Amino acid sequence: MKLRLALLSVVLAVAFATPAYGQAGTQHGEKLTWQAPSPVGGSGTLAGYNAYRCPGTCTNTSTGWAKINAALVTAVTYLDPAAGLTLGNSYSYAVTSVDSVGSESAFSNIVTVTAPSGGFPTNPGTASGLSVSPV
Secondary structure, eight states, rough: OOOOOEEEEEEOOOOOOOSOOOOOOOBOEEEEEEEOOOSSSTSSOEEEEEEEEESSSSTTTTOOOOEOOOBBSSSSSEEEEEEGTTOOEEEEEEEEEEEEEEOOOOOOEEEEEOOOOOOOOOOOOOOOOOOOOOO
């Protein structure tokens, strides 16, 4: 099997837009972005990706890697939510490709980032005191 994946990058503290509803808010965290493999290899059909995080500065043989996506990621981006991160700590990230028969590639390149010690961006406070009167 030869699934290949390259050029993983992490964008620090980038807001990941949710649908444009005022009450939805915006998620914050570490946004991973990568390029799809070419050629796909394996079964020839790319099903998606798995994202992995390791605390600290890790290599592909480190033992701390944990898959952070619950379901297969079908886009070439993934947001690791701020709620799962400790401010000021370093984390390493890698992504794998998964084909249609479930075969998984080796790790992409590894990117290490530090969660901002000052905190991730926050959403503005909720408006209050709304009233309606006929005019």
